[in-house]
Structure formats: C-alpha cells, structure tokens
Amino acid sequence: MTGPHPASPADRPAWDLRACYRRGELSPSEVVDAVLRRIEAVEPQVRAYLYLDADAARREAAQWDRAAGAEDAPPLAGVPVALKDNLCTRGVPTTAGSRILEGFRPPYDATVVTRLRRAGAIVLGKTNCDEFAMGSSTENSAFGPTRNPWDPDRVPGGSSGGSAAAVAAGEATLALGSDTGGSIREPGAFCGVVGLKPTYGRVSRYGLIAFASSLDQIGPLAQDVRDAALLLREIAGRDPADATSAEVEVPDYPTLLTGRVAGLRLGVVREFLEGGLDPGVADAVGEAIRALERSGARRVDVSLPHAPYALPAYYIVAPAEASSNLARYAGVLYGHRTAQATDLIGMYARTRNEGFGAEVKRRIMLGTYALSAGYYDAFYLRAQRVRELIRREFVQALEDVDVLVGPVSPTPAFPLGERVEDPLEMYLADVFTVPLNLAGLPGVSVPCGFAGDLPIGLQIAGRAFGEATVLNTAYALERALAAPARRPRVVAAAERRSSPA
C-alpha cells in the first residue's frame, strides 16, 4: 500500500517487503514482530485465527533475517502468510472449522503448504472458516465467527473469512483460501482485499480438506493484485499427487502485469446487473467498468441466460459431493468420536450428530437425497447437465470477449446474524461467484470502491488458465481507481491506541 499514512510493516505487500529486505531497510523479524503486534491489537475483535504459533513464526523469521535480502533468496523469503484451516499442515491443528476435527493434526503438509515453505514463506497460523468451507459469512465455524475489520458488527464473508480478514487487518501479509462457490472472492470483496479463484486444475488440491471435489480450488488473498499474482505463481502448477491438476505451464504472473488494457474486450454480464443489486454495489461496479473503459478497454454487453440456474445446480452438485467427501468423519480413524455409543451404527450417528454443525448436516442431507436411487437422474444428473450448459455458455462468451465483469456479491458485507436463520438468503451472496466454479474458470475479486464504509469488489472472470489476463485487468483497475487509501476501522483504532499522539 502506498497510502499517505506511515505504513507499518504489517500493512506492506509482499513485493514491497522483498524490496525492503533487498535494501536492508527491514528484516523478516521486524516484519513478523509488527504483524504479531497487530494480531495482538486487533485479534480480540477480528478473531481471524483459529491457531497461531507466534514462537515458531519468530524462529523462522530469525532464520531468514540474513538470507531474505539476498539476490537469490526464494520469492517469498521472510513473508508471513496465513493458511485457511482446511489446508493440512503437518503436526499443526487442522480443523476445517469443525468440531469433528478438533485436535486433529495431519501427518502431512498440503502441496500448497510445501510449495509456500519452499518459497520461503513463514506460516503464522491457521485462519477461521465456515465449517468445511460451507458458508458465506464464516458464521458457520464451530469456533465462533470472524468479524469484518471494516465493521466488526458485520461478517467478513466466507468461507475464507479468516484469511480475508487477516490480510485486510494486517494480521498476515498474504493468505491462502479455498473457493468452492465464491469462498475466496466474496470475503475478498467484503474485506476490501484481492481474492483469486484460479482455473480448476491450476492449483493442486492435495491436502485441501475436500468440500466439493469438482469445484474446490485453492487461491490467494492479498493486499493488492501484484501480491496475488506473486502468490499464485508460487502455488500453481501440476502436482502428481492430484490427478485433476493440469499439465499447463505456469506463466510468471507478476511480470505480466502491465496495466495496459487498451483494446481489451470487456464483457459486461447483463444477468449480473439485474435485480436485487444493492445500489452501492451497482454504483461502484458501474464506476469500475467506466474506469476500465477510460483506460482503453472496450465494453461489450454479454448475456448469459443460463447463469441464473447456476445457484440451484450448485446446490445439488456441491452437497452431493460433500455428502460423500464428509462420510469419512465417522469417528473411526481420527477426529471426534462420541463417548456415548454402544454399537457401530450408534457410534457413526452420534459422532456425526455431535461433530457437525447445522449447515453441514443440511448439506449432507441435501446431497444424500440428490444421489439416492430414484432421485439421481432428476437431481444430480440434471444438475450436471445444467452445469455443462453453463460451462459452454461461459466458454462461448469468452470467445467474443477477453474477460467478463460484474459484481462479486449483490450486497456489501451484511450484519452478523442477519442471515444465519435463512440459508437461502445466505446462499444468494454467492449468486455471481458460483457460475465460475461450475464452469471451472478463473475469477478475481478486486476492490473497486465503497458503499459507505464498506468495501465493494468487482469480479473479473477469464478463460481457462487465463489468470494472467484476469490479473492484468484487475491491476489496470487498481491503478485507474487509485482511491485515497482508507484503513479498516479496527486497524485505525488499534493504530490510534498504540500511538497516543
């Protein structure tokens, strides 16, 4: 961030830290200390973390203090990162926000974690999320909600709410989230940070606790587009341990950020601007589109008539896969096991009843029903056909335009508790993000202004493995808007408390 305030190292992006390390202006220890101080200051309000190992972070930072400034230092040397708690970390608690995995310590690292460590990143801890990534507000976490740093009475979005809030509040320089129906992009938008869902197959899912295998992707949450590009480059690429990871070359994303969008065909999706859109969101998105046009992009109006069917199709496919993926949490090998059971069926039933929260149970039941004999054709198979229609429609639209744009979510961050009793209302938060998961295409959420005090995000979608174009468009917008930097309310308050001027 290049705002007017004297930036704390906790608020500097990773690319800037790297430059500071090179010049000897900062050390990883100073950065980690600043981030830990920030965590101490804001965490009582934000509650972004489920697990934090400050000592380990300090130790790792000290190990990088000499080497991080070297010419040949790995790309994320000495950069503090946070991991969504559905990413397996060896020997470190990994709960996916669920009571049923309380105390579970995986014996292995997810591929993305291995890659981050190899890139020199310092893992601070594990961030809060909706249970098994099922939710849009992080209120479904078994361990209590995370709050939005811009307004602690509001949700940070979800399911990667902890990761988004941590980056927004300077509690981590970078974070990883996962996105099954919008779980990176929506919290990115709500917390005013950049969130990218890569193309399905771009990033290995090995070690990501599965929600819906055919939709899940891991992606970056970052303070700006350059950082998102940097982090994506480090985690992307074929992994022999994930059969669905693609054998597609990984471009050097950060160097492809030119900010030039002259002649870029900007597909504005009509269905994404119709009805139910919060006026603040509509204004910010409209302004963002005009800003890109001023930079030379050419607006093309696009219609995706099947897009409105994405949400219902998603709520068949995702729960169906989840009902199978979550079957293993049955008290046999790991995680919670009931103390009450006298027989096998009883053990399964009680363990799962005690261990799972309401939303997870709801989706397991939905999915089980959708896959049941006699219903399979009417639900699962039909949803898969709709999914294929949507995919084809998006792919076709992207033959005529270079990117598709629209709002990330119909509203800004909503008040805590507002939608917990109304799942359908909650599901609507993902109405614009879900289609990309069904289509397997990449999409980024980039801050594009405010509605009152609340950040708004623009969604930019692209072709399969077209992350470079998506990111560059976001980068152009970031530069075009160049809004006077605002600070999340909890951060500003914490800074005021710590510097009694």
Add this chain to the structure above:
Amino acid sequence: MSGSAAVGVYETVIGLEVHVQLSTQSKMFCGCACTFGAPPNTLTCPVCLGLPGALPVLNRKAVELGVRAALVLNCTVRPESRFHRKNYYYPDIPKDYQISQYQYTGHPPLATDGALALEAGGGTRRVGIRRVHLEEDTGKLVHAGGRSLVDYNRSGMPLMEIVSEPDLRSPEEARLFLTRLRAVLQYAGVTTGRMEEGTLRCDANVSLREPGGPHGIRTEIKNMNSLRSVERALRFEEARQRDLVARGAAVVQETRHWDEARGLTFSSREKEEAQDYRYFPEPDLLPVCVDAAWIERIRRDIPELPEARRRRFVETHGLPEHDAGLLTETRPMAEFFEETVRLFGHPKTVANWLVGDIAAYMNAAGVEIEEIAVRPAALAGLLTLIDRGTISGRSAKEVLDEMLRTGRTADEIVRERGLVQISDTDELARLVDAAIAENPGPVGDVKAGKDRAVTFLVGQVMKKSRGRANPEMVNRLLRDRIGAS
C-alpha cells in the same frame, strides 16, 4: 441330486463374480507396497487411510494389467471408462466409499463382452465374460478380545472384478471355468491367483430354470475359499434349490454364505435392495482413456498363455498330451516343471514325478505347488540320486515323502537313514546266499524253470536289505548262484 423326475428337467444356471488382486508393485491409488503378510497398518499412507485432504492417483500399471486380462479374455476394451464412488459406511473402508468402476448408461467399465473357452466332455464350451472392471480393496477387520481392530494394509490394494455370463451349467463346470480363468490370468502375469491368500476370490450366482426358459430366482453364494469349496458349495446349493422346487417351495433371492466346516450354505440375512450405494462419478480422478496404441503395446507384452505352453511341452519335451495339460494347469506348476528340467534334464521323468507322487500329495494335503516344501532344486537333487543309482526308485518315494513333510534335502535324508543303495557284490552275495538257504522250495521252482519264483526271491533279498539292494544286481546274482549250484 434329489427330487422327482419333473425336477430333473431343470438345469442349473451359474454365473461367477471373480475378484483378483492385480500383481502390481504398489496399490491402486497410492505408492504403498502390495506385500502380503506385513505387520498390521505398516503399508499405509494418507491416501489409503482416507485422511482428510488426501487424493487418489490411478496406478497406470493396474490399468495395464486390467487391459491385459481383458485381452486374454477376448473382451472389448472401452476407450474411456470412469471410476465411481460406492458409498457405504464400514470401518474397513476408511473413506466410507469405495472407488470402483460401476456400470451405468454412458459409463461402461474397463472392458466388456469377452469369452473364455473350456474343454469339457470332449468338446469346447464358450463361457461369456460380461465385464472386467477395476476397483480398490478394503481393509480387514480383526476381532480380538472383545474388540474390533482394523488393518488397513489391504486398503487400496488393486482389484479386478470379472463377471461371467450365467453360462455355467454345473458345479463341476464352474470349477473348471475358475481353474481355467485362474490359469489364464496367472500366465498373463495379471495376478498370483491364490485363493488361500485372498488374491483370488469368487462369489457365485445360482438359479434353476427349465431349459430355454426364463432364469429362476437366484441366490448369491459367498465365502468360498478354495476351488474345492466352490464346487462343494455350488453342489450343495444346487441340491438345496432342486429340493425346494421339488417340494413346491420358492427359492428366495438372498445372499448365502458357505460354511466349509459344516458343508452347507446359510442365509446371511442381508436385505437385498436395502443398500443404496449412491454411485456417482469419482470427481478426484480423470476418465481412464485407453487408446489403440496402448492396447497394442500391452498385447505385445502378454506372456505365453497356457495353451501355447501346453503345445510347447508336447512338441519340445515330448510329453504326452495329458501330462502337458496337467503341468500347464497353473503357471506355478509349469514353472516348477521347467525349472526342474533346466536343472536335471529328462523332462519325461520330471513330468512323471510331478503328475504322479507330487500331484497326489498336493491333492491329499489340499495345497498348491507353490506351497509345498520341495522346490525345483530339491526335486532335481532327488532325481539325480536315482539317476546315479545312489538310491533305488523305491527308496526315492520314501525320501520324497519326507522331503515334502520336512523340507529337508534328499542328500540329508538318504545319508541319515542309510538308504544308499547296496551295489557291493560281496555284500549282496551274502544276502542272496542267505535267501537261497532259507527258501529251498522257491529255489527248486527256479530250477524247474518257474521264472516267477525269481521275483519272489528278489523280494526276499530286498527285504533283508531294507530296500537298499540294487534289484538288477540281485536278480543277476540269484540266477548265477542257483544255476551254478
């Protein structure tokens, strides 16, 4: 078979579902080794333990062996097949779903529509193979001390299921089919096919029908652990169903378990149709694509099949058809034969011992050639002792018997028991003279030209020598001495 004449017109209809463990180095979806008998839960990893976040990666070698099996069974290999999840809860299946190739519209299994030829009753019968598909094995529950423990070593082992058409008409034919199928798969290097280790398992569907009529209600028979028990179980089930029909009672569609000790099948009281496995395509795996070029490469690598080896044994070793057939019935037997011949030569002699004494022992003990204590080198050692005249053929049988029981070598046994053949003329002469003195009657018969009496006298000498005398020398000495006296 019981029942009235009317029941006699029913024919038995049998179809087999055979599971074999593929002979790969590693499991179906992870890198863990496929070793039999390792300590519990030592061959496991996040994938085959179904840990959160772990993902399956298909073992290419398993596909290759599956295609190989499909080719030797004359199946059509599908260019694209898919894996599905079979969802059910049980502690031996760590993900609570099994990854398997399940057939439904649009998603065929690895291969379909094959056949296996059986030589039976002088003719050749063609038994249809409906499908060949791949799946992963489950772990194993161990009940001990009132507790249930799980060993996941077997979890994720690569399995292939072969489903026959209901073309088999008798328990004997079912056994013959299974024997033949096992041989073909063993030869092709697809599986070790050992029922006692569980690398070959077989379930059967049995029903009765009037010839040409519709199939009757079928029962599924499980828990048959040897070729012999397959035949026995099916024989029992066939009789049971015929008896029901004869009494006008209905056969109930159900799963029945074979009880080897009691020699009967009993209802396992599992409700058919009650299980809804909620199959759906496995999203963690890509479709299995097998193109023509790959199939050709696999075809080229198929080792010699039983039929070809049988012909070779007849042509190059000069074995009788019958012996060649028996020796090629299983791949381990054929290899045992060839290895012994390589060490000793004399293929016909080797064949005689294998299809004679050794086969008799295997039958009596109910074991396979690879389980007997004698290896080819040991058999060659024994045959060498006979060939050199160190021991008599009669002692050799005794020695082999002990070799089979103890696993010791022929040399050791011969030395210890003092079985070395007596070919020393002086010693033999003493024994012969004693026999002549003790048996004046037969000696007179010999002199009177009754040649049969010589045989009796040779027997007496052999008895005195405890079988160690060289019978030819004894014969000659007897004739010399009696003629000279």
